[in-house]
Amino acid sequence: MDSFRFADRAPGGTSQPVTIRVDGRRRAVIESVRPSISCRSVPVKRVAGDTLQVSADAFADGHDQLGVVLRIRDEGERRWREVRMRPLGNDRWQGETPLERLGRSTFTVRAWVDPFATWRGQLERRVAGGQDVKVELLVGADLVSQAADATPKQVAEPLRARADRLAQAARSKDAADLGGALDEELADLMATHGPRPRPADSGEHEVWVEPLRARFSSWYELFPRSLGRKGEHGTLRDVHAELDRIERMGFDILYLPPVHPIGRTARKGKNNTEKAGPADVGSPWAIGAAEGGHTAVLPGLGTVDDVRDLAEACRGREIDLALDLALQCSPDHPWVKAHPKWFRHRPDGSIRYAENPPKRYQDIYPLDFESEDWQGLWQALLDVVRFWIDHGVLVFRVDNPHTKPFPFWEWLIAEVKRDRPEVIFLSEAFTRPRVMEQLAKLGFTQSYTYFTWRTSKWELIDYLTELTRSDVAEYMRPNFWPNTPDILTEHMQAGGRPLFASRLVLAATLGASYGVYGPAFELVEARGLRPGSEEYLDSEKYQLRDWKPGAAGSLEPLITAVNAARHAHPALQRNDTLAFHHVDNDMLIVYSKRDPESGDTVLVVVNLDPHHTQGGWVDLRLEELDIDPNHPYQLVDLLSDDTYIWNGGHNFVELRPAEAPAHLFHLRRYLRSEQDFEYFA
């Protein structure tokens, strides 16, 4: 903004003059631009193909007319694209612009008092009131002539001709001769080329454009080391054999826990026991050994080239391979000797292991981000990410990002995405709300959420409303996980297969992004370590597991059907249109999603009770569904293929746990047609 200091002081004035931060004649004001997060300091998130809709209050003193435009500039470009904004009433203006290019773009709103539009509006009223407007035509001629002076020659000529015509009309004795003053053509010419005196600017806002997968993704987590035959240690090559199954189930991100050498010092045994036996494989999150650190692969799993090959094989199936980014070291990590400064030392010279006093985690050394050599550490960590990007990995699930400083992530993600804007970072921060939000604000593409522990109808409605209808939706993309290797909730331990099924449907239809930890999930692994613990018994974090993916009762068919529905229905690929509907039974939850572009609409009814049949009367808000209340509509259950026809919003539903966890309805609207089978579309 310009800074203006008024020079003269009235006699008797004693103190310093007041600085006015705007031109004294700048009359337009812009306020309350949306979207805008944390006073413009946080970019809003969108995906390529989205339309960015921007609104703002824009007004001036008095009753003159404003010109208001939305301006957008992609990173690295010099020119602004410009779109006229339109008034919505009550001094609110709105404009839209398509987003195509990945990366960061900047947008601003600009407004000015438009002298030509103001003059034209007043002229219309003068003419309607029967006033003599000859002198006013001279005013108009002057405005158009000024515009001509300020534009390149090819535009200036028609403008100058227009100015002459107005001046002529002013001299003409024919009172009805307005010299074309009120022509739409002249109005358009002047809207584009007319003067824009002293415009006000909103300041720069940012939008971060990412690939569709940033918003819509289905994650499958897998421990490759359990894929070996006959209890042997599995390898990255063994994963290739699983890809058919994963693709068939409809997942598009395959996420592997850390693949790096595992420390031997203080290695944990099975079920997280203090001492590991010689055959114990240890936790993959205790990263680093003599064989290498964050850029090495555990020899038992394979080589860095095996990672590259797997990433490539995945990409052939439109699956992204995701690695785990766990920025911590085992005591055997090469950095412990090479960079002792990157760790915290105690006065007795020992390195601090991880602690949550009085608990100790002696197999883990945290990195010291307050180290003198913090810049060296940051660079090394960026190099790790770049190393795996160079090996074809474009998705990172980041372990505990909330225990590293925020500026580090802001820098790392910006550095990576500046060159590779398609890279996706998932924040695994199960911590306090403000910390989770901050990580999303500074650049994480997606975030784990509290969904895992939200089980009752009202918890789900409250939480999803916060995630999808508040400002949080502008920067935080939730990812819903019914289970993870760290979390098997009490709810899941107690609810059995019907509960796993309902949690899958909830995660995959409430959230455009979701994930499961398998094969534990589809095989309904529900045995907790002990009562009150969320740890698995015989957790794969500390030992190999011999899963039988083909076993009877596997949830694979349900997962396949749900993911197929997600791919076929754009309504399920977004969260912003999620709407809850009333049902008179608290064990049933009913919600819809719509894709406004295609009209695609999905209605979901989930039975939250894994033990009993539940039924109830639903009251649909038909306007949220864009359903005509005067015609029937058809519901096709994408899980059972059953078809229903409903009239109006009041309808009965019933679900039996043994049969189905949910209805996942595709809504088909009434269509006038001569053939029966074309009644609905």
Next chain:
Amino acid sequence: MDSFRFADRAPGGTSQPVTIRVDGRRRAVIESVRPSISCRSVPVKRVAGDTLQVSADAFADGHDQLGVVLRIRDEGERRWREVRMRPLGNDRWQGETPLERLGRSTFTVRAWVDPFATWRGQLERRVAGGQDVKVELLVGADLVSQAADATPKQVAEPLRARADRLAQAARSKDAADLGGALDEELADLMATHGPRPRPADSGEHEVWVEPLRARFSSWYELFPRSLGRKGEHGTLRDVHAELDRIERMGFDILYLPPVHPIGRTARKGKNNTEKAGPADVGSPWAIGAAEGGHTAVLPGLGTVDDVRDLAEACRGREIDLALDLALQCSPDHPWVKAHPKWFRHRPDGSIRYAENPPKRYQDIYPLDFESEDWQGLWQALLDVVRFWIDHGVLVFRVDNPHTKPFPFWEWLIAEVKRDRPEVIFLSEAFTRPRVMEQLAKLGFTQSYTYFTWRTSKWELIDYLTELTRSDVAEYMRPNFWPNTPDILTEHMQAGGRPLFASRLVLAATLGASYGVYGPAFELVEARGLRPGSEEYLDSEKYQLRDWKPGAAGSLEPLITAVNAARHAHPALQRNDTLAFHHVDNDMLIVYSKRDPESGDTVLVVVNLDPHHTQGGWVDLRLEELDIDPNHPYQLVDLLSDDTYIWNGGHNFVELRPAEAPAHLFHLRRYLRSEQDFEYFA
């Protein structure tokens, strides 16, 4: 904020490095400071004697403990005062500081990861867990010793002694000897003098502290020219004789329409007719004649010294004299000749008069704020305000501020209030909401509102909720006027005396500031110019009126009682605690106000129907009133002196228009006492 640029680039990086706007090791984050308007660009408003309460989200990565302080600095001072903020849970912090000095003050929130508090908290848990903490005591000794090094000698010595004790305890063989590590005294010393590494700052917010009258004021508007005897032109000296009556009624601001010479060119006649007769006095808002302009007084009213005398006489009664600031000129204003550049000219050389095409106001020339000589114009207008301040006028009612540029008002008000922070500006902008809000944001002390047209229960509840419970309450102080010389609503024209009475009670109890245009108000002047017009018949704007203030049926007694209640009850001197309560009759409205400091509580029941008796069941939200639901409470009607005793929230009320427009209850709470008359306090 510091700016940090990471110097080295990884091999293969091509584009420019990303700038990080914070120190890479600055771990604390501050977000969502409240109060904060328009991203810190707008000061929040308070009055002297208020406590400023500030809250913010403050957090860091991990689980270390934070230190968080509120810092405040009055304008012109160099030192910050500092108050520790306390955690409210969920990473929200809060602190308070008293506001005494008039003027602008700056406040910020500062947060840092507190190494000593973190160490101390962990030590407690280590000790509780039975760990050997000897090495940890050395860590503590080091932190305390660092603090000693950084502080002045008198503080350093006790700190150094503490550090030595910790180091000794570390060497001691007695496991229980902690060297006083967990003493509260040491914790307090370190909270004040301990290190504050890399603090985060919220950026500067502003609070504008004004006198109590900025929030709590009762305005009385009067045309002095109607005070003459036997139809003669009244003078400023005649106003002195009215002061007893005005003071008795309880008003504390006496506002006069413009007192300046009135133009003769195109002067309006009675009832706004086109042509004035030779005896017509004209509109006081057509300012300027041969006798002078904005710093002159109409000779018929008196002299500038009469203004000074009247202001002084008012001040003796704790009344402020308010003048009208109407920045426009009659064609006869001296500026028209002296400063032709300050007016807009048409191509034929004529000066533009005021217009709203096709309507013309030929007796008024607007000032051209887009003039080349805008700086000269601004200075002249500031000189006008300073001139009247020098004559003892400290309150200005500003006519149509929304037709002058916003930067002008921002500058003028800041210039005036920097030297004279007690000056009050009332914005008379009956225009669009965003424009009214903007004028309040840039510095107007009080604002006229839509109250004048809000008549039904739901309109009043909606509007008052917006004004008192949204962000608007932080910067806009509403002033409620049942009538003005420009506005006699249809509602008022039809409702008669009972409606005037209920509108008075609404204005004076919903709003801490309110005003009436008298004697038209107390004499129930309700004759409109013609059906559908809000203008008065025989409007005092264009002619003298011979009022009879002592007439039977005058509302003076009611006004006196209401203003007495306002002065006696601090609850009525603020808007922030306004709460509406349910009553099962839409012609009754029930609300309360509380003063948290004194506990003073007022409950108001108004009958919105001027024609019929209305009764209904009230459901009070007793928690809003701080009433114990298990004891009776007493209600004293401050208008009728009747007393009631109620139990619980459910009670019946009834109001007859002929008897009383409202109950204005003072609530007295149950008090344990041995004497009957002390049951309530």
